[in-house]
Amino acid sequence: MPLNHYLSKARVASRQDVIVRNVDKLVARLEGRVGTMTNLGAAVGALVQDLQCDFIIGKAYGSLEREDFNVAIADMCQSVGFLWRFTKHFPRVGKALKLIPLDFVSKLANNDAKTFFAFLQGIDKETERLLTTAKTSSPNKDTPHTIVQEIVDSSLPPSDKELPRVLNEVQTLVGAGLETVSGVLRLMLYHVFNDAEILQRLRAELKTVNTSPAGTVDLKTLEQLPFLTACIMEAMRLSPALASRMARIVPDRDLYYEDWCIPAGTPVGMTTIWMHLDEKLYPEPHSFIPDRWTDMEKRRASGKTYAPFSRGTRICAGM
Ligand code: HEM
Structure with missing residues (x-):
């Protein structure tokens, strides 16, 4: 299955440059803000949004470059939790909601929701572009490795390589790794910095590397x-x-x-x-x-x- 192959440990380990590149951006942003109050939870959310997009569709979303770290995306991910739980019990409602065009919903939405929908639409647009390119030209050394390319090159039946299916895969993949990863990182940062002994032990261990x-x-x-x-x-x-x-x-x-x-x-x-x-x-x-x-x-x-x-x-x- 292309997804498992794409996310295999060996594959992730071979692409640590993607992680390093985005972490470097985060560090540079934080260094530039020394002495300024910073929402670290938002910064971590931005790191994960950029990392996920960079790893999956070959292009960081740019949240780390935003003054407010695009905090609306993380806020929205957290606040739509009730919808997720509700549609778990009533899956047809979820399917019906998905049929409403994002352009239409965006018109009715507040600013945070608009930012979130723009994020989703940006991913969809890039996926569509990648799929067209992958189907019409052969990859060369400059082609970023993406899950879209992986699906097109796989032995999946042609129906699984059509846009609706590929969009579904990309959306699931990006979504599955956003608040799961950000949540763990935020929780860990909070607890580590909240306990001087833990912080000191962790720093001492990292210094040995x-x-x-x-x-x-x-x-x-x-x-x-x-x-x-x-x-x-x-x-x-x-x-x-x-x-x-x-x-x-x-x-x-x-x-x-x-x-x-x-x-x-x-x-x-x-x-x-x-x-x-x-x-x-x-x-x-x-x-x-x-x-x-x-x-x-x-x-x-x-x-x-x-x-x-x-x-x-x-x-x-x-x-
Ligand atoms: C700390 C980070 C993460 C945690 C704690 C976590 C946790 C989980 C859990 C508990 C499930 C099982 C869901 C179920 O049984 O219904 C799951 C499924 C999944 N996760 Fe993660 N996840 C994390 C990060 C990621 C990342 C980074 C990605 C992708 C880049 C990802 C992709 C997926 C996918 C595709 C599934 C569905 C698997 C399937 O049903 O075959 N997850 N995750």
């Missing part, structure tokens, strides 16, 4: 840092990511949960954050305690009770 001549550190090295890993794991435990139940149906066998038997074919759902906040599993569940994860034995033992990316066949493709 050798950087490349360009001043960068690769993913493999970062993954081996125990305290950084522990902070990330703890932030993902506390971050709801998808703050609603994940729906599943097991079609072919009964499920057993404690004394209960759930017959095959019964819709079930589980909301991960409830498991991550269960005090029997995680004492002081609302506290940010990276040391829960520094003991390798304990970390291994949490295999069944820690699932920020979900599990099984529907596991996060962007993990």
Whole structure:
């Protein structure tokens, strides 16, 4: 499947330049604002918006360059949560809403919503352009690698390479990695800067790392840092990511949960954050305690009770 291939760990690791490029922009913006009050949550949102677009459709959206970090996009992503939960129960409403042209909705919208719709329309427009180019000319060394090219080059049937389907893939992919990633980063930054000891330990660990001549550190090295890993794991435990139940149906066998038997074919759902906040599993569940994860034995033992990316066949493709 092109999506899984595009998001494979090896592929992401080979394109760290995309991450570095956008993080450098963020750092430059923050350096330029020393002494000025900055909305770090908005800045992180802008980083992720630019990164997602750069990685998926080969062009950063430009939120990092905006004076206000395009904060309206993150605000809107957060405030439409109720709609997402509602349409989960009434999927036909969601399908009907999608049929309303964005141009029309934009006319009725307030400024924040206009900015958000412009973001969605910008992605759609770029996707359409990329699809036309990918279908009419062969890629050369200057062609940015994008999911659109990946789909066109794949063995998928021609109907899956038509615009409506490709738009759907791109929208899903960009959307799936926005507030999930921004939320974890915001939560982690808040807790790390809120606790002097954690901040000092993290800085001390990062100082031990050798950087490349360009001043960068690769993913493999970062993954081996125990305290950084522990902070990330703890932030993902506390971050709801998808703050609603994940729906599943097991079609072919009964499920057993404690004394209960759930017959095959019964819709079930589980909301991960409830498991991550269960005090029997995680004492002081609302506290940010990276040391829960520094003991390798304990970390291994949490295999069944820690699932920020979900599990099984529907596991996060962007993990
Ligand atoms: C901290 C970051 C992230 C978290 C916590 C997260 C979490 C999740 C979870 C829990 C699911 C399962 C949803 C379900 O079972 O219904 C999921 C699915 C998915 N995620 Fe992520 N995600 C993250 C980042 C990303 C990124 C960066 C991308 C893409 C670039 C992405 C793409 C996807 C896709 C495409 C699916 C659907 C997979 C499928 O149904 O086959 N995610 N994610």
